Amino acid sequence: MRWNRVLQIVDCHAEGEIGKVIVGGFGQVRGETMFDKRNELQNNMDHIRKMVLFEPRGAVWHNSNMILPSNNPEADMGFVILEICEYPAMSGSNTICVATVLLETGILPMKEPVTDLVLEAPAGLIRVRCDCKDGKVTRVTFVNQPAFVYHMDSMIEVDGLGSFRVDVAYGGMTYVFVEAADAGFAITPDEARDMCAVGQRIKAAAAEQLAVSHPENPEIPGITQLSFTGPLRREGGEIRSRNAVVVSPGRCDRSPCGTGSSARLAVMHARGQIRQGEVFVHQSIIGTEFHCGIEGLARVGPYDAVIPSVAGQAWITGLSQMGMDPTDPFQDGFTLTDTWMSRF
Numbered sequence: 001m002r003w004n005r006v007l008q009i010v011d012c013h014a015e016g017e018i019g020k021v022i023v024g025g026f027g028q029v030r031g032e033t034m035f036d037k038r039n040e041l042q043n044n045m046d047h048i049r050k051m052v053l054f055e056p057r058g059a060v061w062h063n064s065n066m067i068l069p070s071n072n073p074e075a076d077m078g079f080v081i082l083e084i085c086e087y088p089a090m091s092g093s094n095t096i097c098v099a100t101v102l103l104e105t106g107i108l109p110m111k112e113p114v115t116d117l118v119l120e121a122p123a124g125l126i127r128v129r130c131d132c133k134d135g136k137v138t139r140v141t142f143v144n145q146p147a148f149v150y151h152m153d154s155m156i157e158v159d160g161l162g163s164f165r166v167d168v169a170y171g172g173m174t175y176v177f178v179e180a181a182d183a184g185f186a187i188t189p190d191e192a193r194d195m196c197a198v199g200q201r202i203k204a205a206a207a208e209q210l211a212v213s214h215p216e217n218p219e220i221p222g223i224t225q226l227s228f229t230g231p232l233r234r235e236g237g238e239i240r241s242r243n244a245v246v247v248s249p250g251r252c253d254r255s256p257c258g259t260g261s262s263a264r265l266a267v268m269h270a271r272g273q274i275r276q277g278e279v280f281v282h283q284s285i286i287g288t289e290f291h292c293g294i295e296g297l298a299r300v301g302p303y304d305a306v307i308p309s310v311a312g313q314a315w316i317t318g319l320s321q322m323g324m325d326p327t328d329p330f331q332d333g334f335t336l337t338d339t340w341m342s343r344f
C-alpha cells in the first residue's frame with residue numbers, strides 16, 4: 001500500500017440524495033465548536049472535501065459528512081457537512097444519513113423501538129429521534145435550528161428572463177423560493193437540466209439584488225440554494241407540495257431537501273398557510289417525501305422564526321475506502337463544466 005491518505009467511508013442516501021459519511025482516516029480537526037471545526041476544514045483542510053467530492057472520486061451530486069467528537073456535553077456526536085460548493089451550517093438529508101450510519105454501524109448504540117440522539121451540527125445542537133426496527137433505522141426525525149424569512153414577495157430582475165417574485169428564507173442554508181409555474185416548470189424529472197440552468201441564473205440575480213446576513217452568525221453563507229415550488233394543497237388533513245431544489249453549481253437535490261423544507265415552513269408560517277401541529281408533506285423532483293412540521297416559535301435577531309422538524313429515511317449502500325496515491329496528478333481533484341455547470 002502506498003497511499004498517502006485513506007478515508008473510511010460509509011456510503012448512504014436519504015430519500016435518493018447521497019450523503020457519504022466519513023468515519024475515519026482524517027486525523028485531528030481543531031476547534032471548540034462544530035462551527036469552528038467547519039471553519040478549520042474550510043480554511044486549512046479543504047483537500048479532504050475535494051478528494052471525496054471532486055472527480056475522479058466524486059461527482060457533482062454527492063455530499064459528504066465527517067463524524068467528529070463534540071465538546072458539547074449534551075451532544076452524543078458531532079458532524080461537519082462537506083458539500084460540492086460549500087460547508088453548510090446544516091443539511092437535512094445529510095443529518096438523516098449521519099444518524100442512520102451512527103446507529104446501523106454501531107458507532108452509537110441502537111435502542112429499539114426509538115433511539116434519541118443529540119448531534120452537534122455547525123448550526124448548533126440538533127435533536128434527533130430515530131425509529132428503529134430489527135437493526136434498521138426506519139425513520140429519522142430531526143428538530144432543526146430556527147428558520148426564518150429574510151424577504152417576502154420581492155421582485156428581482158434576471159437578465160434575459162425578466163422579473164420574478166421571490167421569497168428568501170434561512171433553514172440551515174439560505175434559499176430563494178420561486179413558484180415553478182412562473183418559470184414555466186411543472187417539476188417533472190425531464191425538466192431537471194433546464195431547471196438547473198434557469199435556477200442558477202435566478203439564484204445569482206437574487207444573491208446580487210437581495211441582501212442577507214444571519215443575525216447570529218454572519219459567517220453563514222448567503223443565498224446558495226434555490227427552490228422551485230409547486231402549489232400547496234390540502235389532502236386528508238395534510239398539506240402537500242412538490243419542490244425541486246437547485247444546489248450550486250447547478251444540479252437538483254434528489255431528496256425534498258431538509259434545510260429547504262425548513263425554510264419553506266418559515267415562509268408558509270409567515271403567510272398563514274400552516275399552523276403548529278399540522279403535517280406538511282414535501283415531495284422531491286423524484287417523488288420521495290419528507291414529513292415536516294413546526295415544533296415551536298422563536299426569534300432570531302429581528303426575525304420571527306419557526307422551529308422546524310423534518311422526517312425521512314436513509315439507506316446504507318456500501319462501505320468503502322478511498323485512497324490517494326502520491327503520484328496521482330489530481331491531489332485536489334478536478335471539475336468539468338459538463339456536470340459542474342459553473343465553476344462555483
Ligand SMILES: O=C(O)[C@H]1NCC[C@@H]1O
Nearest residue numbers: 091092093257258259260
Ligand atoms: O437536505 C438538505 O438540506 C440538503 N440536501 C443536499 C443539499 C442540502 O444540504
